[in-house]
Amino acid sequence: MQAYRARYLFPVTSPPLRDAVLTCDHLIRAVGQNVSGKPAVDLGNVAIVPALINAHAHLELSEFAAPLGDPARGFPAWIREVVAWRRVQAQSHSPEELANRRRAAIHRGELESAAAGVHVVGDIASSVDAPQPLHVPKRYLFREILGLRTAREEELFQHAQNFLKSRQGGVGISPHAPYTVGIDLLARLAKLSAQRHVPLAMHLAESAEELELLRSHSGAFYALLTELEAWDPAAFPRGINVLEYLKILAQGHRALVIHGNYLTSSEIDFIAAAAEKLSVVYCPRTHAYFRHSRYPLVELLAKEVNVALGTDSRASNPDLNLWNEMRYVADAFPEISLDAILRMGTVNGADALGLSRCGDLRENAYAGLAIVDLPDDDATDPHELLFDARSQVRSVLAPK
Ligand SMILES: [Zn+2]
Missing domain, CATH: 3.20.20.140 (Metal-dependent hydrolases)
Structure with missing residues (x-):
C-alpha cells in the first residue's frame, strides 16, 4: 500500500481536494487520508485524476x-x-x-x-x-x-x-x-x-x-x-x-x-x-x-x-x-x-x-490514476488549472 500527495485530487464524483493524499494498492484505500502506515510520496505540483x-x-x-x-x-x-x-x-x-x-x-x-x-x-x-x-x-x-x-x-x-x-x-x-x-x-x-x-x-x-x-x-x-x-x-x-x-x-x-x-x-x-x-x-x-x-x-x-x-x-x-x-x-x-x-x-x-469500479476516485475503486503536471499559477476553480494548455498528463499509475 502506498500513499501519494498531490497539489490537487480530482475524485470526479466528489469535489476536488487541495494538497491532499490518496492511499492505494491495486484498489483505492482512502481518499484524503494516508492509511499506509508510512510517509506519503510527494508528487509535487500535480493533479491526480482517475485514469x-x-x-x-x-x-x-x-x-x-x-x-x-x-x-x-x-x-x-x-x-x-x-x-x-x-x-x-x-x-x-x-x-x-x-x-x-x-x-x-x-x-x-x-x-x-x-x-x-x-x-x-x-x-x-x-x-x-x-x-x-x-x-x-x-x-x-x-x-x-x-x-x-x-x-x-x-x-x-x-x-x-x-x-x-x-x-x-x-x-x-x-x-x-x-x-x-x-x-x-x-x-x-x-x-x-x-x-x-x-x-x-x-x-x-x-x-x-x-x-x-x-x-x-x-x-x-x-x-x-x-x-x-x-x-x-x-x-x-x-x-x-x-x-x-x-x-x-x-x-x-x-x-x-x-x-x-x-x-x-x-x-x-x-x-x-x-x-x-x-x-x-x-x-x-x-x-x-x-x-x-x-x-x-x-x-x-x-x-x-x-x-x-x-x-x-x-x-x-x-x-x-x-x-x-x-x-x-x-x-x-x-x-x-x-x-x-x-x-x-x-x-x-x-x-x-458498465465498469462500476473505474472512472472516479473513491474507496474500493480500482486504482487507475492519471498524474497531470500543473502550471505554477493559482486559479479559483482548480479545473481551470487542470485544463490549462500548459498542463500535461505525465503518467498513468495502475498498480496490479
Ligand atoms: Zn468508430
Whole structure:
C-alpha cells in the first residue's frame, strides 16, 4: 500500500481536494487520508485524476500518421477510402503478415493511449485474432459485425456468438452501423447482448448520408453499397428512422450509441428515458474532421444523457490522446463546465461500459490514476488549472 500527495485530487464524483493524499494498492484505500502506515510520496505540483476512459476507438487502425482521405468529400467517400485501403492491404500481404501488422498497430495504439493517461479503451476489433491486451490500458473489446446482405445474417450472428464463447470478461458486440448491419440481425444481436450481459456499440446517426439511406434507400451510401455489391433492399425497410434502431439497442444489456451527431430532440428524449441502458459516445475531433453540423452536446447534457468521449481511430483523428479531446470540448463548448468535461472523459465512460469500479476516485475503486503536471499559477476553480494548455498528463499509475 502506498500513499501519494498531490497539489490537487480530482475524485470526479466528489469535489476536488487541495494538497491532499490518496492511499492505494491495486484498489483505492482512502481518499484524503494516508492509511499506509508510512510517509506519503510527494508528487509535487500535480493533479491526480482517475485514469481516463476512451469509450470508442479502433486501435487496429493506429498505423496512420495522419487521417485518411479528404473530409471535404464527405463521410461515404471516407468509408470508400477505408475499404480501398483494406483491400490493398489484403492483396499485398499474406494473412499472417496482415495479422502481424494489425497486432503491431494495436500495440502502438495501446502505448499511445497509456501515455495519454488512458486506462480503458472501448476498442472495436474487426477480427478475432486480436492480441492479448497489455496491463495498461485495458481494452474492452467489441467484436465488429459487418455485412448488410440478409443472406449473411446467420454466418455473422455465429461470429458474434463464437466470439463471446471464446473470451471472458471485458467484451461486447459492435453491430457496425445501419448501412452495414440489417435490422433483423441487429435485433438478434440485441437479444444476444441481453442474454450474455454484454454491451453493444453501434455507429448511429453519424452522417446526413446515413439518414438519407434510411429515409429513401438512396444517396451517396446507396451508390457506394451498390458499387461494392453490398446493398440489399431487404436489410431494412425504406423510411425507417434512427429511433427504431435506438428501440432495438435498448433491448440489449446496455448499448453505446457511437457518435449520434445527428440525433433529433425526440431521439435524445428516448435515450434520456432509457438512461440505464443507453449512453452516447461523442468523438469530438473526428466529428470536427468531417465538418458535421454542430454536435448536440448541450442538449444531450441538459437532458442528463450519459455522454462519454472517444477518439475513434487515427484514420479520422490526428492522435489517440483523450486529453486532447477533452481540451477540444472545453474550447468548442465554453458554456459546458470543466467538471462535466472531466466526467465525460472518466466516470461517464465507465458507466457507458458498465465498469462500476473505474472512472472516479473513491474507496474500493480500482486504482487507475492519471498524474497531470500543473502550471505554477493559482486559479479559483482548480479545473481551470487542470485544463490549462500548459498542463500535461505525465503518467498513468495502475498498480496490479
Ligand atoms: Zn468508430
